[in-house]
Amino acid sequence: MNSCRIRSWLLIALLSLAWIGSNECALNYRLEGSVVPIFYNLTIGLRGDADNPGTQFDGEVFITLKAVLADVKEITLHKDISINIEECSLYDVADQLVESGLNARLTTEEQTQQLTVPLAQSLAADANYTLYFKYTGKVQSDTVGLFSASYIDEATMKTKWVLLTQMQPINARLVFPCFDEPALKAKFEVHIGRPSGLSVVSNTELTKTTDEGNNRFTDHFKVTPIMSTYLLAFVVSEYQARGNSSLSILTRPAYYNYTEFSYSVAERVLPAFGELFQQSYQQLGNELLQYATTPRFPHNSMENWGLVIFKDKVVLEEPGVTDGWTQKEFTIRNIVHENAHMWLGNSVTCKWWSYIWLHEGFARYYEFFMGQELYPEYQLDQQFLVHKLHNALFSDSQNLTQPMTSPLESILTPADIDYKFDKLTFDKAASVIRMWRIAMGEENFNLAIQEFLQHYYLSSTSPTGLYVLLNDHWSVQESVLNQSYYDFTIQVGYPRIIVSLSLDDHMISWDQQRFLLNASDGSDPKLRYTVPITYTTNLAPNFQNLTPAFYLRKQSNDYNYWSDEPIDWVIVNLKQANYYRVFYNEPLLGRIQVALTKTDHSGIPVENRAAIIDDLFNFALAGLIDYVEVFEFMEYMSTETEYIPWYAAYVGMERIAKRLTPQQLPNFNNYLSDIAVTVLDKLGVGWNSGDKVLDVYNRNMQVAWLCKYQNPNCTNQVKELFEGGTEKPSPDYRETFYCAASRSGGYSRVLEYYAKETNYIDREIYWRAASCTRDYRTHYQNEILGKGNSVDLKIAGLAQLYEQNPDLVTPIFQMITEDIEQLAEALESWPKTAQALSDLADYFTTREQQQLFSSFYKESQTLFGSSAETLSQALATVDSNVQWAEQRLSKLVSFLAQRNGAAGLTLVSSLLMMMCTLWYLLLK
Secondary structure, three states, X not given: OOOOOOOOHHHHHHHXXXXXXXXXXXXXHOOOOOEEEEEEEEEEEEOOEOOEOOOEEEEEEEEEEEEOOOXXXXXXXXXXXXXXXXXXXXXXXXXXXXXXXXXXHOEEEOOOXXXXXXXXXXXXXXXXXXXXXXXXXXXXXXXXXXXXXXXXXXXOOOEEEEEEEEOOOOOHHHOOOEXXXXXXXXXXXXXXXXXXXXXXXXXXXXXXXXXXXXXXXXXXXXXOOOEOHHXXXXXXXXXXXXXXXXXXXXXXXXXXXXXXXXXXXXXXXXXXXHHHHOOOHHHHOOOOEEEEEEOOOOOOEEOOXXXXXXXXXXXXXOOOXXXXXXXXXXXXXXXXXXXXXXXXOOOEEEOOHHHOHHHHHHHHHHHHXXXXXXXXXXXXXXXXXXXXXXXXXXXXXXXXXXXXXXXXXXXXXXXXXXXXXXXXXXXXXXXXXXXXXXXXXXXXXXXXHHHHHHHOOOOEEOHHHHHHHHHHOOOOOHHHHHHHHHHHHOXXXXXEEEEEEXXXXXXXXXXXXXXXXXXXXXXXXXXXXXXXXXEEEOOOOOOOOOOOXXXXXXXXXXXXXXXXXXXXXXXXXXXXXXXXXXXXXXXHHHXXXXXXXXXXXXXOOHHHHHHHHHXXXXXXXXXXXXXXXXXXXXXXXXXXXXXXXXXXXXXXXXXXXOOOOOOOHHHHHHHHHHHOHHHHHHHOOOOOOOOOHHHHHHHHHHHHHHHHOOOHHHHHHHHHHHHHOOOOXXXXXXXXXXXXXXXXXXXXXXXXXXXXXXXXXXXXXXXXXHOOOOOHHHHHHHHHOOOOOOHHHHHHHHHHHHHXXXXXXXXXXXXXXXXXXXXXXXXXXXXXXXXXXXXXXXXOOOHHHHHHHHHHHHHHHHHHHHHXXXXXXXXXHHHHHHHHHHHHOHHHHXXXXXXXXXXXXXXXXXXXXXXXXXXXXXXX
């Protein structure tokens, strides 16, 4: 491996930005680093019994540590206020007492959660000591530190308790005094005292259990690998395990049969990563990997080394209820994500939270692309674009964005650290990592990551460490990589690449400008980037070669390419491999649309079709083009049947459809019916076992949209199928189909299904589906105002009424406000009533609706007390929404009206196709 020296002034600048922070403010929250931990011997004694977990626990911890500086006269570590220290002593390497009674001299800083142990004499540099604490702690009521969760055992109908931990990012300090920073890694030996009737699992294998008397036992576990405090975990429960001594899934006994699929995924994923990284899981230092489920958790899952914790819903597939394609994909992605962390995060750890993307970006990347390798039927490589890359591009074009690597001094407090755990940290980083992998080639990328994992095995690093190893395996000029790495990790945002065709179609030009949804939001519009450019033309189309043709430098103004033959069209950013948007100046956009209407869309792949659609909607949102141009371009979709472009289209249309008035909706409905005719004909509204995964997803989406907007073909097919059959739709499709059926006359029957259903998951599906009915007054009076349904179901049902029938928003509002006290009584709360009205008002699209709401507010605000402020804010939002639509959608509304006013919709489609063909011939 090449030397890890810093090779350029640019990388030095990167380091300067990333590592500034050795100031007094930083030291208030960061430990000074004069002492480092080596080993924790931790004992937790639970005070409760099997029927009651209790609210406190007893703790003892022996921390072996070492002074790395001379003349250290105090030890500072972390401790939450809920930890009460009873004893504190210091021992030397021979276990001889150095100082006792230290608890009397301890000082704490609540704001920084730091505990300082003053010493009578300095620690010897590089010598080991043991710091001992005896303390009591609190079982938390929220989902941090050590907390409890409960469930009802179906066999006995008794409440059962689970005690479990969530230490990330800085919650280990709620469980024991510790050096609670990711770089301060150590080994752990854990002992958990518990009542009889419960069992304990932790990061490593159970070695023995000792009987303490009085029906209490202590479970002792093997020493962990060197790891960060946030990865320590244990679960105390009555769970049942599926699997063996090295790999298992633990869940409540009633759910045992629901873990078969997730266990099969786990069996495949772990060895696949071992092969990819050329380092098996066992070689990392832990023989054991367990998954445990919980009914209550702050996230979907957590990557504790050797004991991954999942919410129940993530890894449980109940036959016929939650075992559809969507749920299985959810399980696959989460298991792959958390397994990736065993290497990237657990073995190799970021030095500080300001670049947590080193963990989460890679885990998100492999979630989709290792998932694609193992389960290609889900086409996760394509799904990544519309579900993650597009989301990142949207967020990263606003002032609320943040860089992948934040300056060190900006990430200090608990709130700062939480701020780093957002979608950009996951999704942008994964997108940028994908860009690097494609640009340097998969083989080189894999070699770089393998060396990265070997070089920093069981230690911590920064983005610089990754850069050096990527550079060692990258063929581009070092200055290009330096600049591009800086631009996408330290800078915020990304560019739109502007593509033009000139000189009688012989010259392609590229330029760039930072893309912002609102150029006046305070963001820096002058930022530029060094980006890889890939492209192909109609002359020799090749969408498979994703190696960059060149890099558009941030310092250069533009880049030109001369072709001896005239070019008809060009596609840039092949398969949207790179992290930017592409703006096609005319006549390119029109020519691309013509190309898309040809056989097989002229070979233009789904990734680029989706990218163009998503880019156009965002350019219109930013005011760079009008929405008419977007909707004109989407006429090509009358020949589109693939899920990925359609998903991008519906994401874009959602914002538009929600702002159209009831009077404008019929023209939108007709437009949508026209462009979706081919895909609906292909998929139909039924289901069969031979469906491809993305066809399942696509049908679900098409029926949800087309039936919602009263497409007669969709509505009639659903009605006929519903009335003629009794078979339950697949779990993926159940709510969508029954919602459409309820809307088209099947309300009473769907409501009967709801009343008879005993499975709570299907019961909620039937309720939401029944609430799609257009017989809104009957549903409101009998079901939402009636007895027997929970407040949460009533709120969800009310929202379904108008969300699924947007043309009925006004009469639904009038019905509700005829007697608002009835709704307040049904929801058992004026604040909840105010929020329900606020949510409804978000669907208002006219000045008349705004006036209705304003009049209601003036007449009824006193009923709401302090919650009237919620209504006041909703009024302001309505005004803003209506004003936006008036300013931005007027041309689109005219376009849709004119389009619908032609002699016939079939004729319109034919004429448009003819016009496109003529345009193409003229341009030729």
